[in-house]
Amino acid sequence: MSAFFLFxxxxxxxxxxxxxxxxxxxxxxSRTGIPLxxxxxxxxxxxxxxxxxxxxxxxxxxxxxxxxxxxxxxxLALPLAAVVTGLFAMxxxxxxxxxxxxxxxxxxMVAVALVIWDFSQNxxxxxxxxxGLTNIPLPLAGxxxxxxxxxxxxxxxxxxxxxxxxWWIMKTVSNSxxxxxxxxxxDDSVVAATIGKNVYRYQILSMGIxxxxxxxxxxxxxxxxxxxxxxxxxxxEVFNVFTMVIVGGVGSNLGMLVGAALLQVLFIQGPxxxxxxxxxxxxxxxxxxxxxxxxxxxxxxxxPQGAVPERLKSTAWYLGREPALQETINPDLTVEERA
Amino acid sequence: MPTMVxxxxxxxxxxxxxxxxxxxxxxxxxxTTIVGPNGAGKSTFAKTxxxxxxxxxxxxxxxxxxxxxxxxxxxxxxxxxxxxxVQNVFVSMTVQENLEIGGFVTKGNTxxxxxxxxxxxxDLEKARHKRAGFLSGGQQNMLAIARALMVNPSVIVxxxxxxxxxxxxxxxxxxEIGRIAESGTAVLVVEQNVERAIVHSDYVHVFxxxxxxxxxxxxxxxxxxxxxxxxxxxEATKS
Numbered sequence: 001m002s003a004f005f006l007f008x009x010x011x012x013x014x015x016x017x018x019x020x021x022x023x024x025x026x027x028x029x030s031r032t033g034i035p036l037x038x039x040x041x042x043x044x045x046x047x048x049x050x051x052x053x054x055x056x057x058x059x060x061x062x063x064x065x066x067x068x069x070x071x072x073x074x075x076l077a078l079p080l081a082a083v084v085t086g087l088f089a090m091x092x093x094x095x096x097x098x099x100x101x102x103x104x105x106x107x108x109m110v111a112v113a114l115v116i117w118d119f120s121q122n123x124x125x126x127x128x129x130x131x132g133l134t135n136i137p138l139p140l141a142g143x144x145x146x147x148x149x150x151x152x153x154x155x156x157x158x159x160x161x162x163x164x165x166x167w168w169i170m171k172t173v174s175n176s177x178x179x180x181x182x183x184x185x186x187d188d189s190v191v192a193a194t195i196g197k198n199v200y201r202y203q204i205l206s207m208g209i210x211x212x213x214x215x216x217x218x219x220x221x222x223x224x225x226x227x228x229x230x231x232x233x234x235x236x237e238v239f240n241v242f243t244m245v246i247v248g249g250v251g252s253n254l255g256m257l258v259g260a261a262l263l264q265v266l267f268i269q270g271p272x273x274x275x276x277x278x279x280x281x282x283x284x285x286x287x288x289x290x291x292x293x294x295x296x297x298x299x300x301x302x303x304p305q306g307a308v309p310e311r312l313k314s315t316a317w318y319l320g321r322e323p324a325l326q327e328t329i330n331p332d333l334t335v336e337e338r339a
Numbered sequence: 340m341p342t343m344v345x346x347x348x349x350x351x352x353x354x355x356x357x358x359x360x361x362x363x364x365x366x367x368x369x370x371t372t373i374v375g376p377n378g379a380g381k382s383t384f385a386k387t388x389x390x391x392x393x394x395x396x397x398x399x400x401x402x403x404x405x406x407x408x409x410x411x412x413x414x415x416x417x418x419x420x421x422x423x424x425v426q427n428v429f430v431s432m433t434v435q436e437n438l439e440i441g442g443f444v445t446k447g448n449t450x451x452x453x454x455x456x457x458x459x460x461x462d463l464e465k466a467r468h469k470r471a472g473f474l475s476g477g478q479q480n481m482l483a484i485a486r487a488l489m490v491n492p493s494v495i496v497x498x499x500x501x502x503x504x505x506x507x508x509x510x511x512x513x514x515e516i517g518r519i520a521e522s523g524t525a526v527l528v529v530e531q532n533v534e535r536a537i538v539h540s541d542y543v544h545v546f547x548x549x550x551x552x553x554x555x556x557x558x559x560x561x562x563x564x565x566x567x568x569x570x571x572x573x574e575a576t577k578s
Contacts, residue, residue, distance in 0.1 A: 177440075177443055180432070180436060180439075180440050181440065181443075183429065183431055184429045184440055186431075187429040187430055187432070188426055188427075190391065190423065191423055191426070191427055191483075192429075193391070193412050194389060194391070194415070194420075194422075195440065195441045195444070195486065195487070196412050196413070196414070196415040196416055196444030196490070197412055198410075198412045310431075
């Protein structure tokens with residue numbers, strides 16, 4: 001297999017992983033209306049927990065070690081980490097959404113992510129500070145006796161199966177009465193409360209599901225890299241995921257795939273490959289990363305509905321053929337006459 | 340026995356009381372209206388009744404059931420529905436979806452109730468698959484009222500249901516309100532337009548500066564010089 005094929009499969013892996021991450025953020029932000037700028041924190045928590053659950057306990061020595069380790073199989077560690085992260089996200093939501101809304105909640109979410117990122121860099125007792133977790137096992141690699149390249153191909157398939165399952169779950173949730181309540185809260189949380197919906201509980205539930213999705217994505221990233229430390233993530237990377245959601249089409253599950261593919265191929269993994277193999281210049285890579293902001297701006301300006309718009313509207317609506325409904329009432333008639 | 344009794348209600352935002360010691364009753368098959376100048380506390384009272392604001396004193400009882408400390412999201416299931424003033428529909432949902440979500444709190448057959456309501460609101464029936472965001476302001480208000488009726492409430496509280504509507508459509512909305520009352524529901528309306536309120540109501544409360552200044556049948560209120568009352572003068576009878 002050529003180096004390019006390996007790069008290609010790795011890129012596909014990233015597209016799949018960020019599709020999962022985008023699906024989670026889309027639920028919390030686009031469908032429920034929560035400005036969750038701490039979303040990448042849950043990606044990181046999922047990555048750390050996947051590592052911790054699959055590594056053995058290493059007592060702290062010379063600044064390296066982890067507080068606990070369960071030595072679980074990687075395939076089990078991943079969903080377990082996602083469940084715990086989901087519960088953590090619900091806890092964060094329960095604390096901060098009780099009193100905060102909109103802009104204030106957004107600012108606090110940024111602060112929470114920054115505080116924990118800073119903590120992860122400076123605290124050596126939990127996950128070794130800047131050293132982080134290393135030698136995270138490759139799931140199935142030992143059992144199947146395959147090398148890392150073969151494992152990458154295999155695990156891309158595993159990630160794809162996960163993504164399909166999570167896509168189906170998200171589709172089911174979106175079309176369920178619960179999904180409709182999420183949309184109602186997004187449209188107007190006060191009105192949602194007045195028709196008998198416990199807005200606070202639904203928002204926390206949305207945060208929990210979003211946290212679960214973020215953690216699955218984080219777990220996959222940690223397993224691919226076999227390590228996870230504070231340089232593997234930064235809270236502001238959440239804006240990449242926001243861009244995927246916006247460019248793909250808010251509220252559209254398939255749009256998330258398109259958004260993730262666009263960003264990963266054209267702006268993140270693609271430029272990295274070109275820069276390291278052909279241009280030998282990190283400037284190109286940096287410019288490509290900066291262009292993500294321009295992409296978000298262009299998308300919002302020229303196609304705010306995204307590449308694959310939310311399927312709430314009829315096809316005619318997309319084509320601009322459906323006029324706004326005219327008032328059909330003749331106000332000169334009485335109710336009885338109109339009936 | 341009145342369907343809803345609000346007794347000695349004081350409420351506001353934080354420590355600032357907007358309304359003080361307000362009592363009123365709403366009867367089945369009657370339209371009771373609250374009028375008053377801007378800042379009189381009409382909407383604050385409505386929000387307090389439906390649990391969006393905490394009553395700092397007093398009680399709210401519907402059909403003998405004390406709802407004073409019941410959270411807002413449980414109120415519709417206890418027989419008290421509310422239609423907010425503006426932005427009162429879910430714009431991304433169709434008319435049908437708006438109605439269905441309004442009925443999810445009840446255990447009955449949502450579909451049958453929705454068909455029953457759509458048979459009454461003919462204009463919504465025609466637009467049942469349109470997104471609510473495409474409806475006119477008047478139709479959105481009608482939809483919000485219809486959605487509130489999905490729980491078959493004993494009392495419905497409407498906060499300025501004719502705000503921003505053309506005079507012609509205002510009449511249409513008031514006619515619908517009259518029909519809702521005739522069907523047996525107790526209706527409480529917060530209204531800015533005093534003349535229309537007096538024409539269409541059975542009983543009128545005049546709020547001034549956070550207090551229930553005067554109340555009576557529409558005939559009694561029609562005798563009063565409301566402009567003077569709104570301005571805080573004590574002379575209340577038309578000369």
